[in-house]
Amino acid sequence: MPLPQRSISAPAAAREQREMWWHRATGYQIYPRSFADSNGDGVGDIPGIISRLGHLADLGIGFIWLSPVYASPMVDNGYDIADYRAIAPEYGTLEDMDRLIAEARERGIGIVMDLVVNHSSSLHDWFRAARASREAPEHDYYIWRDAAPDGGPPDDQQAAFGGPAWSWVEEVAQYYFHYFSPAQPDLNWANPALRTEIYDMMRWWLDRGIAGFRMDVISLIGKDVDARVYEEGPTLHDHLQEMHREVLAGRDIVTIGESWSVSPETGLLYCGRDRRELDMVFEFSHIREGWDPERGKFAPRPFDLRGFKRELFAWQDLTRHDGWTSLFLSNHDLPRQVSFYADDGPYRREAAKMLATVLHLLKGTPFVYQGEEIGMTNAAFERIDQYRDLETLNHFEAQIAAGVPLEEFIAGARRNSRDNSRTPMQWSPGPHAGFTTGTPWIEVNANASEINVEQDSAQPDGILAHYRKLVALRRERDIVAFGETESFLANSPSVMAYQRRLGAQRLVVLGNFTGQEQDVELPEDIAAGAGVCLIASHDKRGELPRQLRLAPYESFAVLTS
Template sequence: MTRSRQDEKWWHRATAYQVYPRSFADSNGDGVGDIPGIVSKLGHLSDLGIGFIWLSPVFTSPMVDNGYDISDYRDIASEFGTLADMDHLIAEARARDIGIVMDLVVNHSSSLHEWFKAARVTRDCREHDYYIWRDPAPDGGPPDAASAAFGGPAWTYVEEVGQYYYHHFSPAQPDLNWQNPALREEIYDMMRWWLDRGIAGFRMDVISLIGKDVDAGLYEEGPDLHKFLQEMHREVLDGRDIVTIGESWSVSPETGLLYCGRDRGELDMVFEFSHIREGWHPERGKFAPKPFDLRGFKRALFDWQDLTESDGWHALFLSNHDLPRQVSFYADDGAHRVAAAKMLATVLHLLRGTPFIYQGEEIGMTNARFERIDQYRDLETLNHFEEQIALGVDPAEFIAGANRNSRDNARTPMQWSDGAHGGFTSGTPWLEANANAPIINVEGDKADPGGIFSHYRKLIALRREHDIVTHGRTEPLLPDDPAIFAYRRVQEETCAVVIANFTGEPCDVCMPEAVCGAGDALIASHEPRAAIEPMMTLAPYESFAVLIRGG
């Protein structure tokens, strides 16, 4: 049984837009994006048709990990503005029917949080138990050999208390001890405080880590994860008209509905990364990417369409602040960039779920292609560079991998115009702007009726206007074809057929007879098509959708 309007939530028809504040818009010329800068660009997002903004962290932070190391959950980092600026953003966005969804980073805090500063001085304070501490091993070393995700050991010794603390990421990001009820109530109270200020919900950073059991070596989806999420829902989320999105690098179709099943009392949807991992080396990870395999990519996406057909909900995305620019990674950021960007948008936005646009995606921004390691700012990239070079990896080989997969590819400044630094700042940007900003920018793309922005705006409108896009079931077509991404959405006697050529060459397609027929052209990256024919030839990166009634 598929969904209908009866159980529809406001976010089922909404399209989300992720703002990475540091790189979005700088209002004061200090080279860092800020909240007043975001306010100044709300017209752009309203024109696009955005329903809510996922705002990456703007909380007070020493910025070791660009805000994902929070030292005060109830205040705003000075480089981004003030709490009054944040309230102004919430109000101005709401006036345009745009909600603000904040990033909830509660697996860990900053080592400069007042809690941790107290915790590292003495064991005899309540804050000490807000973190995960263990005594040294018999030889005085760490309790175990666990490694941190950003490189190095996962345990750091503090002489004052004679113990090691656990950090899944960097030593500047000590993990919070969710086993402590007092710590959980501190978090819930903070969440209620922000919701009462008028935000539209939370995106929950690496939330699958909060139930960990470090002694058993269980980190992702640990034994108490869902117990804590259900408690959070009861104590904070229940009864509020908001949206919650969890991030999990371990969730699978087997565990997905534990997070977002309608009767679970946990979250509304979850970011899962099976389709992203399809492009990674199975052993060496993201900095050693493997050739793109469309068949595996389709399987990963369609598995989640099957999973959420009648329960749960899917967060649809190809890029974010941690991932490369999608047109560079999946398609062609050269001669076919415009068609390729439209194609990627078409296949994603016409699936069932809530699409997330990462800033700049709507104009086809590309990877940075830096030449030297000193051009990077990302902590993960810099740490892994040191590790890989020590292991004998050629620096040029590492840079090639980073140019494909480093997080800084997504973090170069938003390209608003053909002016200096892409119109992002009047000063010196914290991270170099992409060299192609004079060619690829908002002003230029929006001036083109056939541009990428226009295509995104049409897709967003289709989701709002057509029940079949929001609620229809998804049926894969040609699942084993290595070049064609095709599917149909079905609702009662109507279907929408989506076809895309994922290659830079003309491609002949033989369509199943059952889906052929004439209909209404919904959207196209090239010339509109009003029929699905048994035999078709698609141009490089061509994509289109046809609505067939009574089929």
């Protein structure tokens, strides 16, 4: 059933494919553990989400990407699933989940579930059976190898979260493979019986009324472990095409695949309209621009706007006439965007608006991560005992053992740890930011008394109001939803600039990524004597002269013809 949203027909030349409801929608990611706690146990839950649906409806959100709420031992905060058809007790019940789906739909909001099927929890019934006997059918649901001649692991492959990628099970005298932690054994997608189980589960959730799936690390399901090919392995697209045939085809839903390896060279294999796989992908090339290529995310390097623009606009070029892309700067795995890309100090409000403007007015489906709409910042934790993230803690042990100074690691974690985005949602200036009446599972950001929904929503020119306008522009303006993107000022280290074209209309977007004034000379074919300012972080601009001066973190979009 399609979501009850207003549909506006874009010109056929701009669409080149059937318009879907999600082409005009803005997604909102909820990390349930940190969003809203209804019962005072310090952990967010589904009734808490239901109590805050008015906030999302007011923002104009079209669908919620809900991070996992399935039954789980929570080794990786729910990305280790023990039962795909049950809800974690700390989050609520299946009845609560059905109520969330129904009440969100009444507000025109779909629920997109997180599909985590590269691996399960080691406490899943499948793995319990698999580790008990080699004769159990479920044994082949996972990836097993015999020990090396010396009794050790079959090889020296390492897990993404640190340590060996193989763990020993005495009962079957074999090692199992886990790309992430030992609590997350990888599923063996080569087994057709496993795939049937997964497809049945997906249909079960879709029949309950969800609006689609965000597919966690889906690019890993075609891996060849023996060849050490993990991302985009030889059977990936066969599996995705089978999934589409068996589950997704004919349903009015949205599917988003997460891939840390996808590139403009492989992007349309996932989301080309004739591929019959997914609707769009989360790609991370623009995110990786800020990481040290050798040491990864915990050794961040200075932000380079030119490289960032190069990667973003490569995807705009790729999806000009085919496919679709997602637009995001932050999520539950990434730092707060205003802290990483801009200024979380004196210019926080201006910087938050600028980042939103330049991202949301690109072609694609934008995603807002909870708290982004009020300019929430990194946690600025100073001690390792303040962190809860499995990845951060594992890398801490490995890097300290390798001789990395404690201060250096903490500095990297303050910039890039996943816990930066997982501190509780800041609803009010009251105790624990209005997130809970109990003790929160992770510390509330110390700046919650100044940065919260209650105070920002009271400001007519606040960050929340700015986001509300951007969401409405995508929903109401054909040029925002379907216009072609052309970048300019590509070599500027300070300014992001592009135009969107649709028929005779042109939307020119500029954003200053610095805390200093920037003098800009517009190309002759971009400058215009008169136009309509659709949105601005500072004063509205009614024209585009050849020479203009941008204030610190200023951004705007002017519509001309």
